Amino acid sequence: MRQFFATSTEDLDEPFLSSDFRRQLPELRLDQCSDCGCLWAKDMRSDDAVLTRAYQHLVNDYFETPPNEEKYKEFYRWLERLIEEHTPGNEILDVGCGDGLFLASMSARWSKQGLEPSTAGAELARKKNLKVLCGTLADLPPSCRVDLLSALDVIEHIAEPHAFLEALKTKLKPGGLLLVLTGDSTSLPARIAGPQWSYLKWCGHVSIFSEAGLRRVLEDHGFQIVAWKRCEHPSSAGFTAWWRVHLLEPVRRLIGRNRSWYPFWRDHQAVVARLV
Numbered sequence: 001m002r003q004f005f006a007t008s009t010e011d012l013d014e015p016f017l018s019s020d021f022r023r024q025l026p027e028l029r030l031d032q033c034s035d036c037g038c039l040w041a042k043d044m045r046s047d048d049a050v051l052t053r054a055y056q057h058l059v060n061d062y063f064e065t066p067p068n069e070e071k072y073k074e075f076y077r078w079l080e081r082l083i084e085e086h087t088p089g090n091e092i093l094d095v096g097c098g099d100g101l102f103l104a105s106m107s108a109r110w111s112k113q114g115l116e117p118s119t120a121g122a123e124l125a126r127k128k129n130l131k132v133l134c135g136t137l138a139d140l141p142p143s144c145r146v147d148l149l150s151a152l153d154v155i156e157h158i159a160e161p162h163a164f165l166e167a168l169k170t171k172l173k174p175g176g177l178l179l180v181l182t183g184d185s186t187s188l189p190a191r192i193a194g195p196q197w198s199y200l201k202w203c204g205h206v207s208i209f210s211e212a213g214l215r216r217v218l219e220d221h222g223f224q225i226v227a228w229k230r231c232e233h234p235s236s237a238g239f240t241a242w243w244r245v246h247l248l249e250p251v252r253r254l255i256g257r258n259r260s261w262y263p264f265w266r267d268h269q270a271v272v273a274r275l276v
Contacts (some may be wrong), residue, residue, distance in 0.1 A: 004032035004039055005227060009203070015062040016054050016203040030208070037186040038213035041159065042204035045061045048159040051204060052136070057158075058118040065074060075222065075234040077107040079152075079179065083113040083272055085175050086226050089147030095168070097132060098155035099124030119274065137167045145173045152181040155214075157204045165221040174273045178223060184269040186210040186221075187230065193262035202260065211269055223273035231270050237263035 006029045009022050017025075030039040044050055059116040066072055079102075090110050094103050098121045099115030106112065114132040122134035128156055133139060156166045168178060184190060184200045185208045190197045199205060207219070215225055232238075242265035252260060 002030040003029065003032055003042075005030040005200045006134055007195075007201060012201055014128045014201075014203055015058060016051075017031070018057070021054060024169050028201065028203065029130075032185075033213070036213035036216065039185050039200070039208040042186070043203070045203070045206045046144050046159050046213065050210045051159065051206065052117060052156060054204070055117045056119070058120050058152060062118075062183035063121050063124050066235065069101070072234040073102055073105045074219075075231075076102045078231075079108050079150075079181070079270060082227060082229065082270060083148060083179055084175060086274065087148050088175050088274055089173070091146040091173075092148040092150060093146045093171060094152070095137065095151045096151060096157070097121070097125055099129075100128045100130045100132060102150065102152055107183075113146075113190075137164075137171065142172060144171055146171060146176065148179065150179040152179070154182075155180055155207065156182050156208055159206050160215060160228075162221070165217065165223075169275060174275070176228075176275050178218075178273045178275065180214070180269075180271045180273070181231075181233075182214065182269060183233075184211055184214075184230070184267055186212070187267040187269075188266050189262065189267045192246065196259050196262050197267070198261040198263055199267065214269065214271060215267075218271065218273045221238055224276045225271060226275050227272040229270045230266060231268050232266045233264050233268045233276075236265050239265060241265070 008027055008029055009017055015138050025044055027100055029042045031042045032039050050092055093108050094114045096114055103112045114125050114130055116132055118137055119134055122132045125132040133263045155161055193195055241263045245260045
């Protein structure tokens with residue numbers, strides 16, 4: 001492991017960083033594994049309980065409807081097509097469902113339910129006529145078993161991904177599928193951006209996987225990869241914005257300006273894995 005990223009939280013603007021939390025967490029630090037390229041929080045965020053408390057106190061503003069909602073819906077329909085050819089049934093549980101937009105975007109063939117740790121997110125999802133439990137995997141009844149578990153933009157928020165995957169397995173039927181969407185620390189845009197990749201500055205991102213690292217951890221926990229896709233997150237600023245930052249960086253350094261954060265652009269991975 002080597003230190004890869006460190007930045008003060010003083011000037012970071014995000015909902016997780018309340019004034020109290022900012023005082024407790026003056027710096028975000030991530031170390032990188034020299035073997036697989038994954039990045040891990042090396043500060044107080046390495047305790048799952050710390051982030052769980054932060055999620056529980058998120059307010060409605062965190063889940064505001066994105067200005068590009070149709071772009072999100074189009075992306076979610078692409079994810080649905082990705083899993084349709086592999087899924088053995090129609091029961092889905094979306095873990096960390098947020099305001100429920102992914103579930104609401106899915107076709108009526110699915111029997112849908114969501115799980116969300118924040119009260120604000122769960123309430124917004126229920127307004128979309130979705131069945132949502134406010135809590136964590138431990139709050140689900142033991143009998144809960146589904147054909148498909150989705151975890152979109154979730155595993156990077158988990159300080160103990162091994163325990164998380166073991167808990168997910170208990171909620172899948174034999175041969176069930178897991179859909180994971182997360183960043184990729186070894187994607188070309190992320191590698192070029194290095195410590196200026198904007199994905200790193202989000203306080204909740206504590207376990208950032210490479211493609212190799214994600215494949216390995218899923219296989220170690222009894223999953224078989226059936227599909228892996230490079231993708232662009234729907235919040236991405238896109239090709240032009242990324243390249244504008246990249247081309248202007250030498251000029252910014254020349255005139256003594258602070259380095260820019262590289263926006264998202266084709267730096268995510270979507271994985272479908274079967275429990276075997």
